[in-house]
Amino acid sequence: MTLPPDEKERARMIRVDQAGEFGATRIYQGQLAVMGGRHPHAAAIAGMAAQEERHRAVFDRMIAERRVRPTLLTPFWHVAGYALGAATALIGPEAAMACTAAVETEIDLHYGAQEERLGDADPELRDTIAEFRAEEVEHRDAAIGYGAERAPAYPLLSAAIRLGCRAAIRLSERI
Numbered sequence: 001m002t003l004p005p006d007e008k009e010r011a012r013m014i015r016v017d018q019a020g021e022f023g024a025t026r027i028y029q030g031q032l033a034v035m036g037g038r039h040p041h042a043a044a045i046a047g048m049a050a051q052e053e054r055h056r057a058v059f060d061r062m063i064a065e066r067r068v069r070p071t072l073l074t075p076f077w078h079v080a081g082y083a084l085g086a087a088t089a090l091i092g093p094e095a096a097m098a099c100t101a102a103v104e105t106e107i108d109l110h111y112g113a114q115e116e117r118l119g120d121a122d123p124e125l126r127d128t129i130a131e132f133r134a135e136e137v138e139h140r141d142a143a144i145g146y147g148a149e150r151a152p153a154y155p156l157l158s159a160a161i162r163l164g165c166r167a168a169i170r171l172s173e174r175i
Contacts, residue, residue: 018059019172030085098151102161104140
């Protein structure tokens, strides 16, 4: 029998989820800075960014209420997220969408594992994660619909971004 996650493990979940939502907002800011507000995908990206801002705000609140130490890597994610968004947008709109699809694929897996691990141990956190996971899946599906898979070297680009996401998750849980 597996024990439910203790307070320390739940704190790690909140820390990494807040960091991930912050990084997502920075990715979208980088994409919009390059693509501009008049690009055909700009409204969709801005809508996704607004949802990510709401997600981040909820995790910011949880960090404060539960006295969770945020990741020390926030300054790095500030720069890295923006750079990733801008770089993929510079390659082209399909590459920007490939970035979104790759990131959201990893977040779907990450949030799914957290939901399963939480079970009934923390209904507020589990329900928040479930709600946000559904929205992240919508982002992934929208990105695919906007041509993510037509990006130059899509399999390589997607794999590299997904690997980076997995590394960011592991680092933010611990540091």
